[in-house]
Amino acid sequence: MSKVxxxxxxxxxxxSTSAALGNYLFDFLKDMNxxxxxxxNRNQIGKEEKIEELLKEIEEASYVILLTPLYDDCQPYNVLKILEIIFEKQMNLENKIFLPxxxxxxxxxxQITEGTIPIYKQFASQVGFKWGGSLSIGGGEMLQGRYGKQLHEVSQFAKNAIEELEKIAESLKNKTEYPDTExxxxxxxxxxWPLKNLATYMNNKGWKKVAEKKGEKVDATPLL
Ligand SMILES: Cc1cc2nc3c(=O)[nH]c(=O)nc-3n(C[C@H](O)[C@H](O)[C@H](O)COP(=O)(O)O)c2cc1C
Structure with a gap:
C-alpha cells in the first residue's frame, strides 16, 4: 500500500485553508485504500525528536503533499525550514513524488505560479524528489479554513478545488501525471463591474476597520 x-x-x-484542502484529499485517498x-509543519521543526519523526515519515512515504499558503510571494518560515532540513539530510528520495x-x-x-512554483521545482530537483505536479489556488480565504470549515461546508466556492483534488487522487491511483494547475x-x-467595485469597497472598509482597531489613523493625509 502506498503511503501519502x-x-x-x-x-x-x-x-486553515491548507488544512481544509488537505483534509478533503486525505479522506478521499483513505477511501481509495x-x-x-x-x-x-510548525510542530515538527523545534525538537530533535520531532525532526526525526518527520524524516522517518518522509522515508516511509511514496508521496509527499505539501499544503501551504503563499506568504510574501514566497513560503512561510516553517515550510522553508522543512525544505532546508530535507536538503541538509541528503536523504534518498528516489521515486518519491512531491506535490505542493x-x-x-x-x-x-x-501570484503563486510566477514565483514560488519555480522555487519548489528547483527544490524538488535538487533533493531528488520526482515532481508530481502542483495546484495553485487563488482566493484561498473563500474556503474559510481559518474558521475550521471543511470544503463541503462552503458550497459553490469549493467546487473548483474539490474537482482538482479528486483529479490529484485519481492521478495517484492510476500513477498518471498531474499537471501544474491553477x-x-x-x-x-x-x-x-459592478461586483468588482463593490468587493473593492468592502475590502477597503474591512482593512480600515482592522487598522483602526490596532490604533492606526487610517484617513491621515500627512503629505497634504
Ligand atoms: C504574512 C502573510 C503574508 C502573505 N502574503 C501573501 C502574498 O504575498 N500573496 C497573496 O496572495 N496572499 C498572501 N497572504 C495571504 C494568504 O496566502 C492567504 O490568507 C491564505 O488563504 C492563507 O492560507 P492558510 O489558511 O492555509 O494559512 C499572506 C498572508 C500572511 C499572513
Missing part, C-alpha cells in the same frame, strides 16, 4: 504524507505548512495549523498521514498545493489571498493564482475559487464575474 501530508505536510501542513500553514502557521494557522488545523484551522492509501495509507495517509498528516503532520503540521498552495493557496494565496489574492484572487489570481499567478484555479480560481470565485466566478469570473466577481472581477468585473
Amino acid at each position: 504524507l501530508f505536510l501542513n505548512g500553514s502557521p494557522r495549523g488545523k484551522k 492509501f495509507e495517509t498521514k498528516m503532520l503540521i 498545493i498552495i493557496n494565496c489571498g489574492f484572487p489570481e493564482p499567478e 484555479i480560481i475559487l470565485v466566478p469570473g464575474y466577481f472581477y468585473k
Whole structure:
C-alpha cells in the first residue's frame, strides 16, 4: 500500500485553508485504500525528536503533499525550514513524488505560479524528489479554513478545488501525471463591474476597520 504524507505548512495549523484542502484529499485517498498521514509543519521543526519523526515519515512515504499558503510571494518560515532540513539530510528520495498545493489571498493564482512554483521545482530537483505536479489556488480565504470549515461546508466556492483534488487522487491511483494547475475559487464575474467595485469597497472598509482597531489613523493625509 502506498503511503501519502501530508505536510501542513500553514502557521494557522488545523484551522486553515491548507488544512481544509488537505483534509478533503486525505479522506478521499483513505477511501481509495492509501495509507495517509498528516503532520503540521510548525510542530515538527523545534525538537530533535520531532525532526526525526518527520524524516522517518518522509522515508516511509511514496508521496509527499505539501499544503501551504503563499506568504510574501514566497513560503512561510516553517515550510522553508522543512525544505532546508530535507536538503541538509541528503536523504534518498528516489521515486518519491512531491506535490505542493498552495493557496494565496489574492484572487489570481499567478501570484503563486510566477514565483514560488519555480522555487519548489528547483527544490524538488535538487533533493531528488520526482515532481508530481502542483495546484495553485487563488482566493484561498473563500474556503474559510481559518474558521475550521471543511470544503463541503462552503458550497459553490469549493467546487473548483474539490474537482482538482479528486483529479490529484485519481492521478495517484492510476500513477498518471498531474499537471501544474491553477484555479480560481470565485466566478469570473466577481472581477468585473459592478461586483468588482463593490468587493473593492468592502475590502477597503474591512482593512480600515482592522487598522483602526490596532490604533492606526487610517484617513491621515500627512503629505497634504
Ligand atoms: C504574512 C502573510 C503574508 C502573505 N502574503 C501573501 C502574498 O504575498 N500573496 C497573496 O496572495 N496572499 C498572501 N497572504 C495571504 C494568504 O496566502 C492567504 O490568507 C491564505 O488563504 C492563507 O492560507 P492558510 O489558511 O492555509 O494559512 C499572506 C498572508 C500572511 C499572513
